[in-house]
């Protein structure tokens with residue numbers, strides 16, 4: 001089947017130019033002038049960009065005694081509606097559970113996915129079995145990233161010795177560790193104190209996780225990665241303290257990546273002061289929303305290049321689920337939605353305000369993460385041979401975000417009432433039109449697992465350098481006799 005996208009302006013991470021695109025069998029077959037034949041999609045007045053990649057979602061995730069409400073059907077439908085054509089979710093083994101079993105469980109959730117997907121594997125416990133299975137995960141199962149939680153003490157959290165061992169294993173395998181960087185021990189103590197003082201509302205969630213908790217853990221993760229000899233990717237970077245640690249390390253030459261979320265870029269801590277308990281609880285996530293100064297730092301990181309990727313950490317819970325934390329903020333399921341809104345919100349608050357360019361928009365929503373995850377140029381590119389995961393972006397289309405019209409299964413939207421300008425005219429997943437303006441044409445089961453090979457160019461370069469600079473025993477000729 002042939003489709004031609006005509007009359008659009010192609011925008012990639014490094015180029016802006018006018019050309020048509022011919023798509024055949026789900027791939028980009030030709031880029032050129034005046035292409036004809038097949039079905040035509042009119043892109044007049046639009047930008048044609050690589051579809052978004054959201055590398056941080058939690059669909060149907062078992063967490064804090066419940067499951068996140070969006071599954072791979074509603075989650076990928078929401079993604080496509082907002083111009084995102086691939087999601088990367090997290091397989092989370094229970095303590096003692098085989099990584100391979102956990103991965104099978106996560107694959108079993110995806111039969112209705114409407115866009116392509118992949119997984120990060122979480123390291124939630126440590127032992128010889130995990131060490132061995134990491135190799136199978138990388139070599140046979142197409143996964144090159146391992147997630148580590150420095151928070152959620154007593155649940156997902158790992159200690160420094162486990163993290164160091166896992167990072168070293170990542171270095172051997174050419175894999176990339178991801179880190180949720182918050183000091184879980186300090187958080188647990190702060191939570192207990194707040195509760196003891198009678199601070200049991202959702203605002204106490206934010207008080208228990210100040211920026212220092214995140215800055216300290218980010219710095220620690222980066223130093224541990226440097227000692228282990230691997231790059232490291234810090235998820236949901238929300239504050240200047242964490243950004244500063246990333247920036248400083250990058251200046252020293254460390255291979256560190258930082259991922260702000262669209263929520264942290266556009267929503268602030270005043271949400272937790274709302275007198276409506278539901279309003280505040282719906283916005284409970286970790287790390288919490290920050291002040292406007294922290295937001296400025298994140299935006300500066302995107303424009304200067306010290307932060308590379310904008311994600312959502314889409315982990316949506318209904319109001320009813322959030323209410324399990326009434327009377328004890330520690331029991332409010334942590335997480336917010338954003339899959340459908342990431343690209344329009346970033347365009348509206350980033351490109352339209354001049355904080356980032358269109359090309360930087362493509363870089364931080366798609367191309368950078370495609371390179372980091374080693375799936376470029378299959379994904380994240382407009383090149384002959386690449387998957388035709390494309391968004392025909394109409395910079396004039398506008399809407400006011402509302403839970404009433406969203407694809408997500410939950411009953412509210414943290415961006416409710418915000419007007420966005422810049423929306424998909426079409427979203428294509430491997431050449432198939434899934435979204436045509438307000439019409440949703442997603443196909444359940446169209447989404448396929450994307451295998452990601454290990455050893456990115458960055459991992460290879462870093463391991464070469466680490467080998468050259470590794471400690472070496474000095475060969476000596478004149479050794480004094482002992483005791484003389």
Ligand SMILES: NC(=O)NCCC(=O)O
Nearest residue numbers: 180285286313315334335
């Ligand atoms: N971020 C959050 O609050 N929930 C999802 C799990 C995580 O990423 O920490």
Ligand SMILES: [Zn+2]
Nearest residue numbers: 180235236286
């Ligand atoms: Zn996290």
Ligand SMILES: [Zn+2]
Nearest residue numbers: 056058313315
């Ligand atoms: Zn997450």
